[in-house]
Amino acid sequence: MNTKESLTRFVKPDDPDLALPQILDGELGDSEGTRHLVLVLIDGLGWWNLQEYLSYAPTLRRLIKGELRDGVAQKVGEADTARSVFPSTTAAAITSLLTGLAPGAHNMLSYQVFDPEVRKRFNLISFEGYPGVVEQFQPQPTWFERLAARGETSFALGPKKFIGGGLTRAALRGGKYVASESLEARARDAARVASEGRFTYYYMAEVDHAGHGHGVGSDTWLAALEEADRAVGVLLNELPSGTELIVTADHGMLNTSAEETYDLATNHESRHIVNVSGEGRVLHLRVELQDVAIVARTVEKALAEFSPDSHVFTRAEAKGLFEAYNGVSVSRGDLLGDLVIVSGGSAQVLDSRFFKEQTFHMVGVHGGLSEIEMRVPLLKYRS
Template sequence: MRQVLAAAAVGAGLVLADVGDPVLGEAVLAHDQALRCARAWGLSEPRPTVVVLVDGLGAELLDQRRGHAPVLRQWSALTGSGTGAGLTTCRPTTTAAALTTLGTTALPGTTGMVGYCVLNPLLGGRLPEGTVPSADQLLSLVSWQGSALDPRSWQDVPTVFERLRREPGTAPGRTGLAASVGPARFVGSGLTEAALRGTTHLGADRLEERPGQAARALRSGTPLVYLYVGELDHTGHHHGWRSHQWLEQLERLDAALAELQRRVPPGTRLLLTADHGMVDTDAAHRVDLADHPDLARDVVAVAGEPRFTHLHLPHADGALAQEVAQRWRQRLGPRAAWVGTRQEAAVHLGPLGPRARDVTGDVVVAMEGTWVLVDSRVHSQAALAMRGVHGSLTRAETTVPLMTTVT
């Protein structure tokens, strides 16, 4: 999934400049790598391009509900077979991490976007023994509300949009190389600034308004448009992806894609992908840390999300982390897909750079099946009641579609 936006940009006839930092240069896709990927996917012929990012539309979910998406059934899957065939997203399978990986081509271990929320970096990551986990310790990497941190400075890996050029070696285009379409509230939001900065943002609160905005951008000469759809994810969280409400949103998405095909200029390439999938859970598959003193012992902060949790220990004690990780493995048993220390978490997050080391938990827990790990001292009632969840390692969460058509 990390290659999609970069390959689409090359397919739109644009060039990705080098990042100018040897260390970051190893972590992000260079223009030649993006070009190879575009060729492998049949995207190398220069065309105006719209990248549709559907939040929460896992490939397995789409494949099981393809009867409700006749337009998408006509689009070609670029990898694998079947309507929902696709790519693997980053881990954790959560929006803040995945959109930043899409937007920068770098993994969460490089960007530091390692979860929905993290222990606020301003706390220093070394809380004393006896600290009780609370929501006040956390920084949301979606909203960034109440933080003194500048998302652009803290997540300073250049985005694909910032690297765009019309020709090799030229200065960055001031305007007109890319546009993003989505709800107006995303203009200047923390996640936008961290993950997708560098575009002209066109506000469209209703899904039905976004095809028109995308078409107008293309007709004005903009070669690359990013179009965000968040309604499916929002509905899935509240009702579950197996609900009739989720199906209604899938049908609404399909109708919007039909309108997008109708309105964009002839010869436009439309490319659809997602940031993650989803599983449905219930109260019977919930482990509340506040009710388990054996698990809560030594834990001074809880971050991440219920499917991929970061546990912080007193003074970031490495020896204690090994002990706690082993205890959690034994206590959770088959309810956990993976439990490891910060050093071991690189297998999922990618090599940990300075940003990620500052905020990754001393122990990280990924839940199996439909199990969730919550802490009623930290999580809101709305979070505790979520029906649809994501973040962990199942195929339903990690596999996302990659589909295309040309108008």
């Protein structure tokens, strides 16, 4: 499966792959499990993105093939894949991975939401502009908190700028945060603290950032992939004996273009849209109740010509979609739009009245239901 058509096809709701919220259950679910676990999350590095450019990632390639340790082939690794959540976007996926719960349970339902309780639109990475308490918006315990309740230590490793940030408070609270700026320094920190606690989470943002700005496969993206791969190599070389390692991602990424971007502001019924949130691959529209049907009809008609694989859902239908793909109902349905657009192919839908111009210039996007966005690597190794 490597053609553009097959990779942009929607994953089925009953896809048998292990879902992100389940990955840590077997490792951390009870006090008799793995003694030391290091989880490496390479943001944005989907399974098919990695497969296409595997020659740029020799360490990950050897992990996949089970060939490690000074170039000597040994079956010491295990390669598999997992499935992201819907939407396949960072805030939803990372929180799902680190709570063991689906987005409908922890309220991190998009990149950006409009919360009618506070009448504010804000993104779920920084929570900038949110007047409430992050821990109340996302009230579910994280794996870090669950381990702390059992008297076990855990660590979260990432850049200094994320200390105290919104997503950090939503998904990483309960762990000891260790800040470092370079990926290799972070790898050494991860190896150093691995034997001091039950769980160490090591985050890399560089591949995702390069993909958004320059596109998957660009020189900048390839350099970021090589940097991430080198850091994994450093970690493998320095891991304490007997440590379990998992390398995964929160989602994959596909490239879009200006020609594949539909601007809702150009639609003649856009005057009925009062707010827009979400992101280009899964967009949430707020519409006055009496205008929902007319907006749905007009947008569906426009998309039928522009991107036939894209779909417009009512809130009730979107709740069903979340439940079908994540296995859990949405506890706060009011966070969903009155209408939700899920883009197909490599298209995206935005609205220039509500999104900054730089959003329209993003090359790499994610959030949708396509195979390339949803399928992520699940590589395991024991030192």
